[in-house]
Amino acid sequence: MTKTPAYAAQSADMPVAPWSIERRAPGPHDVAIDIGYCGVCHSDLHTARNEWGNTMYPSVPGHEIVGTVTAVGKDVEGFRVGDTVGVGCMVDSCGRCDSCKAGEENYCENGFTGTYNGPTQQDHGNTYGGYSTHIVVDERFVLHIKHKHDLAAVAPLLCAGITTYSPLRHWNAGPGKKVGIVGLGGLGHMGVKLAHAMGAHVVLFTTSPDKIADGKRLCADEVVISKDPAQMAKQAGSFDFVLNTVAAPHNLDAYLNLLKRDGTMCLVGAPPVETPHPSPTVFNLIMKRRGIAGSLIGGIRETQEMLDFCAEHGIVADIEMIPMRDINKAYERMLKSDVKYRFVIDMQTLKDEAKAA
Numbered sequence: 001m002t003k004t005p006a007y008a009a010q011s012a013d014m015p016v017a018p019w020s021i022e023r024r025a026p027g028p029h030d031v032a033i034d035i036g037y038c039g040v041c042h043s044d045l046h047t048a049r050n051e052w053g054n055t056m057y058p059s060v061p062g063h064e065i066v067g068t069v070t071a072v073g074k075d076v077e078g079f080r081v082g083d084t085v086g087v088g089c090m091v092d093s094c095g096r097c098d099s100c101k102a103g104e105e106n107y108c109e110n111g112f113t114g115t116y117n118g119p120t121q122q123d124h125g126n127t128y129g130g131y132s133t134h135i136v137v138d139e140r141f142v143l144h145i146k147h148k149h150d151l152a153a154v155a156p157l158l159c160a161g162i163t164t165y166s167p168l169r170h171w172n173a174g175p176g177k178k179v180g181i182v183g184l185g186g187l188g189h190m191g192v193k194l195a196h197a198m199g200a201h202v203v204l205f206t207t208s209p210d211k212i213a214d215g216k217r218l219c220a221d222e223v224v225i226s227k228d229p230a231q232m233a234k235q236a237g238s239f240d241f242v243l244n245t246v247a248a249p250h251n252l253d254a255y256l257n258l259l260k261r262d263g264t265m266c267l268v269g270a271p272p273v274e275t276p277h278p279s280p281t282v283f284n285l286i287m288k289r290r291g292i293a294g295s296l297i298g299g300i301r302e303t304q305e306m307l308d309f310c311a312e313h314g315i316v317a318d319i320e321m322i323p324m325r326d327i328n329k330a331y332e333r334m335l336k337s338d339v340k341y342r343f344v345i346d347m348q349t350l351k352d353e354a355k356a357a
Ligand code: NAP
Pocket: 040, 041, 042, 043, 044, 046, 159, 160, 163, 182, 183, 184, 185, 186, 187, 188, 205, 206, 207, 208, 211, 245, 246, 247, 248, 249, 250, 267, 268, 269, 270, 271, 295, 296, 297, 334, 335, 337, 338, 339, 341
């Protein structure tokens, strides 16, 4: 076991604060990673504050991890000391069920182990994520990073990237398809970049008029202010696919109306359990055989495919780097939709903090 500096929430109403955790010694199949950067996902905030009602405390969030391999177990074949690697939202799954066998560990029928807030055999009973200086992960859940630069901006691909890439691929975003992305936050801005790179006609729906220019810079073909009924009416009935990344409860009918016959809106945003979305109107679905679906991150094989696609297309996230100690301020800004477009923690700041203590 190795004592490792971290930041943790000790309860739903406590800020995320310095703490110390133990990391296991690398087993035969493990990769030990020195964490360089960790992205800040809205799921970190939902979890730290128990907004999904399932948080185990203490909670060390962080599942957009990029770092360097410092040691490998004796049976590790795919990684060497010095490699640049990533870890996303999962660190284990059963490996035996149909979903795991299909490479979709994210839908493991026995429940995958989350990088944080996952069950563990260790005595603390809860996995600890990337708001820490080091992590030890089974090589099956470690990703190769081919990007040579901008490693901080690669970190958000590990969750925001795959969570948007997977449904865009599943619902065939590509040339000839009109795709809507709802919400320009961490997930949404990756959705815009990826759908554009896949060749779709991309329309961004934002509640924030000050994000129009950024939407276009990020390669949206059109930007619509979703609070303006006239702008929304012009787009009605014209979309093949809508990817809804909004973290807050809202009226889903406004976006269902955008779909053509047989179009699908996929929800990836997950509001707090105590404040769910109001139910959409059934007639809005049945009159055009529209679908509402959901999608959860992506499997390891598809995550590697997404990372390689991004390296090939020169895609990274637009980020604002923060020191570890500013994490609670970052959460508050995230709640105000004031993120451009992903906070990433420079883990050197935590290493320095720990050294000074
Ligand atoms: P984020 O950076 O906070 O972005 C959310 C965006 O939604 C905001 O920037 C804002 O964009 C828009 N928005 C906020 N409140 C709104 C409202 N009341 N009505 C309409 N739009 C609103 O969050 P994120 O990290 O992208 O995460 C988004 C959600 O996805 C979270 O719930 C997160 O937990 C979830 N998530 C799901 C998965 C999965 O596997 N399904 C994976 C990761 C995250 P505008 O200013 O442009 O309107």
